[in-house]
Amino acid sequence: MEKKQGFFSALKDEVVRGLSPSRSRSNSPARAASPMSGLLRRKKHNKDTSFFASQPEPVIGRSGSVRPIVGEALSPLMEGPDPDGGECERKRVGSGLGQWMKGQLSRTPSVTSLAYKRSDLRLLLGVMGAPLAPVPVSTLDPLPHLSIKDTPIETSSAQYILQQYMAASGGQQVQSSIRNAYAMGKLKMIASEFETPTKVVKNRNGARGVESGGFVLWQMNPDMWYVELAVGGSKVHAGCNGKLVWRHTPWLGAHAAKGPVRPLRRALQGLDPRTTASMFADAKCIGEKNINGEDCFILKRFADPQTLKARSEGPAEIIRHVLFGYFSQKTGLLVHMEDSHLTRIQSNGGDAVYWETTINSFLDDYRPVEGIMIAHSGRTVVTLYRFGEVAMSHTKTKMEEAWTIEEVAFNVPGLSVDCFIPPADLKSGSFSEACELTQDERGKSAMALAAYRVKVAALDKSDDSCADNMIWKMEVSD
Numbered sequence: 120m121e122k123k124q125g126f127f128s129a130l131k132d133e134v135v136r137g138l139s140p141s142r143s144r145s146n147s148p149a150r151a152a153s154p155m156s157g158l159l160r161r162k163k164h165n166k167d168t169s170f171f172a173s174q175p176e177p178v179i180g181r182s183g184s185v186r187p188i189v190g191e192a193l194s195p196l197m198e199g200p201d202p203d204g205g206e207c208e209r210k211r212v213g214s215g216l217g218q219w220m221k222g223q224l225s226r227t228p229s230v231t232s233l234a235y236k237r238s239d240l241r242l243l244l245g246v247m248g249a250p251l252a253p254v255p256v257s258t259l260d261p262l263p264h265l266s267i268k269d270t271p272i273e274t275s276s277a278q279y280i281l282q283q284y285m286a287a288s289g290g291q292q293v294q295s296s297i298r299n300a301y302a303m304g305k306l307k308m309i310a311s312e313f314e315t316p317t318k319v320v321k322n323r324n325g326a327r328g329v330e331s332g333g334f335v336l337w338q339m340n341p342d343m344w345y346v347e348l349a350v351g352g353s354k355v356h357a358g359c360n361g362k363l364v365w366r367h368t369p370w371l372g373a374h375a376a377k378g379p380v381r382p383l384r385r386a387l388q389g390l391d392p393r394t395t396a397s398m399f400a401d402a403k404c405i406g407e408k409n410i411n412g413e414d415c416f417i418l419k420r421f422a423d424p425q426t427l428k429a430r431s432e433g434p435a436e437i438i439r440h441v442l443f444g445y446f447s448q449k450t451g452l453l454v455h456m457e458d459s460h461l462t463r464i465q466s467n468g469g470d471a472v473y474w475e476t477t478i479n480s481f482l483d484d485y486r487p488v489e490g491i492m493i494a495h496s497g498r499t500v501v502t503l504y505r506f507g508e509v510a511m512s513h514t515k516t517k518m519e520e521a522w523t524i525e526e527v528a529f530n531v532p533g534l535s536v537d538c539f540i541p542p543a544d545l546k547s548g549s550f551s552e553a554c555e556l557t558q559d560e561r562g563k564s565a566m567a568l569a570a571y572r573v574k575v576a577a578l579d580k581s582d583d584s585c586a587d588n589m590i591w592k593m594e595v596s597d
Contacts, residue, residue, distance in 0.1 A: 239310040240330055240351045241370060247308060247501055247520055248348050249357035249366060250478065252387060253422040253440040253458055255379040256397040259341050262291070276404035280416050280446050281396050287451030288392035289491040295393075297491070299339040299534045302390050306522035307331050308350055314515040336386065343539040344383050357383065360539045373545045378430035387456065389482040389494020390524070395453060399444050408445060410455045411481070415445040422460075434465045452492060456480045472507040488527045495524045 262285065265278045285291050308330045313320045322328045332350030345358035356373075357366040364376035387395045402418040409415070422440040431437050440460035447454050459477040466472065478501050482494040499520040506513040 240353055242503075242516070243308045243310060243330060243518055243520075244348070244350060244353055244355050245368065245370075246476065246503065247478075247499065247518060248350075248355040248368075249346055250384045251364065251376065251381040252384050252398055253381070253442045253460070254398065254420065254426055255381050256394060256400070257342050258393055258397065260397055260400070262396055262400060271403075273403040273405065276416075277399065277402045277418050280404060280418060280451075281399055281402075283451040284446055284453065285392065285396050287492065288396075289487070293490045297340075297393070297529050299337070299529070299531055300391070301338075301526070301528045301531050301534075302336045302524055303333070303526040304336075304522050304524045305331075305333045306348075306350070306520055308518065308520045310516065311519050312515075312517035314517075316511040316513060334385075336383070336390070337534065337538060338386060338391065339534055339536070339539065342380060342382070343536065344386065345539050346383055346385065356542075358539055358541065359383075360536070360541060363541055365541045365545055367542060373542045375541075375545060377432050379426060384458070384478070388480050388497055388499075389453065389485065390527075392453075392491065395444075398442070402442075402444070407448075410445050413454060414448045415454060416448060418444040418446065420444075434467075436463045436465075437461070438463055450485070452482075452485055452494075454482055456482070470507060470509070472505065475502075475504040475506075477502045477504070489529050491529070493524065493527055497522060 262281065265275065265282060267275050270278075285294070288294065309322060309328050311322050330351035332348065334346060334348040336344065336346045338344045342361045343359055346356070348355045353369055355366070355368050357364070359365075359380055362380065364380055365373060366376060367373040382391075382394050382398070387398060399418045399420055402420040405417050405419045407414060408417055420442045422442075427437045427440065438461045440458065442458040443456070444453055445455035445457075446452065457477070457479045459475065462474045462476070464472045464474065478499060480497060480499045482497045484495040484497075485492045486495055487493070499522075501518040501520075503516040503518075504513065505515070
């Protein structure tokens, strides 16, 4: 039997020959090729009907090794013949990871998608796809030395907890030797609940309501990163060359991020201990809490007023952004991360509207990769709470994501600064977090609420054309 070349071996070969995340990014907003597509031609895709409750079997045991997945690869989102052409053939078990990722990152949305489903997917990707960390940090910044003299107990305790975290994650010496990193994962997203003052709409559609996809993440010192995420036929790209953060979405195109350069939040979810420690370098220990049966120390970090002002734009003002890290007292590792930011949007001639976005991430399945502890699975719950205008007009949207990390590598040969060049079609304007909340027209905050009211009203109709595909539970509050 012919011996198949491993995925990571192919990755090294292609990167050495000059492939990079920037090489295949075209100059047009509709990017047809994925940075990973050339690396992943040797694989095929599998099918899966599982939901959040059944996490796929972990694949990576150590860097560069991929264990076969038996019946756990996510199902393809595109119907029809095999993407490589020809007739569909029966796929061998365990051969699907690379081809699946290639299909996820290169396919285009189906023209038959329902409007409400596109709206949900846009909200999912806009909020959960590539959020940034609250404050700017640099991997070159040294961690604070433990100091007790003339230091508040809250600060010295936080410094001690961070030193324990760095030691538990592999040690500062090992992490300082990392020049670049690569990670690939799979994920599932769903808009699970929508609430108005009078009704609670819960998604009871099960596996059919889940959007499946995957992502690739490249990082390089100092402070450079690039992520490409594909879910439900749509793609989101984001990156940073150390001086500029940008993002590309199908609905906004390519835009520079508003405010200072900040890390990708997804990297803080158990993939980059060094940046995570830097993020909490100025934090304070505010107490203890039990998270899923594990006693944890709580570190709190605020975004300073200068950063908040730089991130605000026009009628959208970011009032606060706070980050909480929950570090296990037993292992020293980060097991839970929560950040919440409040945005005030003043519409022309109308009342102010407030959006509070809370993101809770739970990290699990820590395993060493080349001496560094990496969280190989986790889940995130996002709550969007909108209030203001008039009394009894609030709305709350709940979204969920579950992810697994399939491949991790450090010090990939051939990776250079050219891999993180911003796209040529980058627009001169910038985007802020409010862009997703205001449906691309800053200042018109009522549009988001109106869109959801239309969707809820449509679901109330017994003759709704989507009734055969959706099962919703309506609950009327007092």
